[in-house]
Amino acid sequence: MYLDFEKPIEDLDAKIAELKAASSGTGAGPDPQIEKLEQERSRVLKDLYSKLTPWQTVQVARHPERPLLRDFIAGLCSEFIELHGDRHFADDQGIIGGFATIESHRLMLIGHQKGRTVEENLRCNFGMARPEGYRKALRLMRLAEKFRLPVVTFIDTPGAYPGADAEERGQAEAIARNLLEMAALRTPILVVVTGEGGSGGAVGIGMGDVILMLSNAVYSVISPEGCASILWRDGTKAPEAANALKITARSLLDLKVIDEIIPEPAGGAHRDPQGTMEAVKKALMKHLRRFQGLSSKKLAARRMEKFAAMGRYR
Amino acid sequence: MGWFTRKRKDAEQPETKEEVFIQCPACKAHIYKAEWEKNLEVCSHCNHHERMTCWERIDLLIDRGTFREINRRVTASDPLKFADAKGTYGEKIKETRQKTGLNESVVTGRGRINGIRVVLAVMDFRFFGGSLASGTGEKIYQAAAYALKHRQPFIIVCASGGARMQEGIVSLMQMPKTCAAIARLQQARIPYFSIMTDPTTGGVSASYAMVGDIHIAEPKALIGFAGRRVIEETIKQKLPDDFQTAEYLMEHGFVDLIVPRKEMKDTLHKLLKYCVAA
Numbered sequence: 001m002y003l004d005f006e007k008p009i010e011d012l013d014a015k016i017a018e019l020k021a022a023s024s025g026t027g028a029g030p031d032p033q034i035e036k037l038e039q040e041r042s043r044v045l046k047d048l049y050s051k052l053t054p055w056q057t058v059q060v061a062r063h064p065e066r067p068l069l070r071d072f073i074a075g076l077c078s079e080f081i082e083l084h085g086d087r088h089f090a091d092d093q094g095i096i097g098g099f100a101t102i103e104s105h106r107l108m109l110i111g112h113q114k115g116r117t118v119e120e121n122l123r124c125n126f127g128m129a130r131p132e133g134y135r136k137a138l139r140l141m142r143l144a145e146k147f148r149l150p151v152v153t154f155i156d157t158p159g160a161y162p163g164a165d166a167e168e169r170g171q172a173e174a175i176a177r178n179l180l181e182m183a184a185l186r187t188p189i190l191v192v193v194t195g196e197g198g199s200g201g202a203v204g205i206g207m208g209d210v211i212l213m214l215s216n217a218v219y220s221v222i223s224p225e226g227c228a229s230i231l232w233r234d235g236t237k238a239p240e241a242a243n244a245l246k247i248t249a250r251s252l253l254d255l256k257v258i259d260e261i262i263p264e265p266a267g268g269a270h271r272d273p274q275g276t277m278e279a280v281k282k283a284l285m286k287h288l289r290r291f292q293g294l295s296s297k298k299l300a301a302r303r304m305e306k307f308a309a310m311g312r313y314r
Numbered sequence: 315m316g317w318f319t320r321k322r323k324d325a326e327q328p329e330t331k332e333e334v335f336i337q338c339p340a341c342k343a344h345i346y347k348a349e350w351e352k353n354l355e356v357c358s359h360c361n362h363h364e365r366m367t368c369w370e371r372i373d374l375l376i377d378r379g380t381f382r383e384i385n386r387r388v389t390a391s392d393p394l395k396f397a398d399a400k401g402t403y404g405e406k407i408k409e410t411r412q413k414t415g416l417n418e419s420v421v422t423g424r425g426r427i428n429g430i431r432v433v434l435a436v437m438d439f440r441f442f443g444g445s446l447a448s449g450t451g452e453k454i455y456q457a458a459a460y461a462l463k464h465r466q467p468f469i470i471v472c473a474s475g476g477a478r479m480q481e482g483i484v485s486l487m488q489m490p491k492t493c494a495a496i497a498r499l500q501q502a503r504i505p506y507f508s509i510m511t512d513p514t515t516g517g518v519s520a521s522y523a524m525v526g527d528i529h530i531a532e533p534k535a536l537i538g539f540a541g542r543r544v545i546e547e548t549i550k551q552k553l554p555d556d557f558q559t560a561e562y563l564m565e566h567g568f569v570d571l572i573v574p575r576k577e578m579k580d581t582l583h584k585l586l587k588y589c590v591a592a
Binding site for chain 1: 396479486495521523544566
């Protein structure tokens, strides 16, 4: 699947495929014309992705082939034992979590789960968690604290589920409680924004000591479409809103809301999932090592101070 | 009084007739203005609690002459240099400050409730719909820090539509920031009461409003996470009238008490006596 702005790549790919089809079976060596086109392709791809507009970045962050939580789990973890349920109401599949091992590190992995097929998305509600999801996440974080395991969360959600049942069971309270408890949690929390960071639904598992973000992920207080329909009174002005909202990793780093950008391979995470896994693993390893053996009480105090500094006045 | 002003006042004379009555925004009943004011802007017919300014709220809750504002000068800033179709956020801040006389969507200070010292933060819906922005978050954070330092109970009166879009991600980060402030109070065993008035929604309901030791709501106040229209579009169903009201929240276990405006101060005082060492 090609995004609108990837038309030049689509054209080049078609040309390359055509030439390959024509030259296949001829037994000739590598076609210099194909090689030239492939070089051209990688140059154009790199160029396109080096100057994505915020709205184009949103398209990449929501790309249907972008790696999902289960891809990260499969790609990063030698073991993952999913733990189910919030012990009060249900097992939400919009947020899942469990014990995980990445290289030599044992940890608690929690993240939003999106699906690719209709059935998957019905089960995980397109990554829009209900209160049970946030409460399960908190239960698992408490377990991590008890067993002195670091917490790693993966953020990829359009937002917390805006349904009547979610309201009835206290969506607001569930997110608020997570923020209150994460502030004081006595174990390291590492956050990776991998796709869509959708407002309260994202920050509800996003209060970390370190916040990492893939280079084409986005993180915002409201979707560009939502913002456009309110402030521009016109949903089609989403590109303008995306621009104004400063939702890209680069902007968020400048605003000191995130700590580090994890660069995606050229052409985005979906074009090279393996390369993406390696980049995420490398970044996680660095920070997991950094937090090893740190005093947990000081850690929580520092986390509170980190967030206190966001939007501070002198 | 100058000649011009006197003249203008005279010209307005015929209109004063209208000001004898107030129309209740909820049930549309006409009520004597004097009665409406005496009743603290609560409709005597339908019990609708009209939104109050932060100053009216402070008068209502704090002993006369004891309120001292803190961090008054923290002003809305423009971290994103935001502009939409209608203009810049910076301009809009200026206009709103002039119109309301406020610097941000919350006023913080210290004062007494029937003699008990408290630290208070009161949101004002007139300032960008009471939205949570970086100035709001900072003032609440600093007020909580003051409460911590002086070991005094902290009370927030919420009145907010949620996070302020024009400050983007920085406004979203005020949710963890304010919750960090409340977490510090909790660790120090300092009481924190959340009073939810109409409306308490979005990012405010999903942060400090919902992590109080005690949750108090005004009758019929709108309280919830997502907006009614968004929910109706999501579930393709009409919602019942009482959905997301204070009464609905109490029924579902998220509010301790629903307290009419007239009884709010005395109720706070009674509760505080259980939570503050004499």
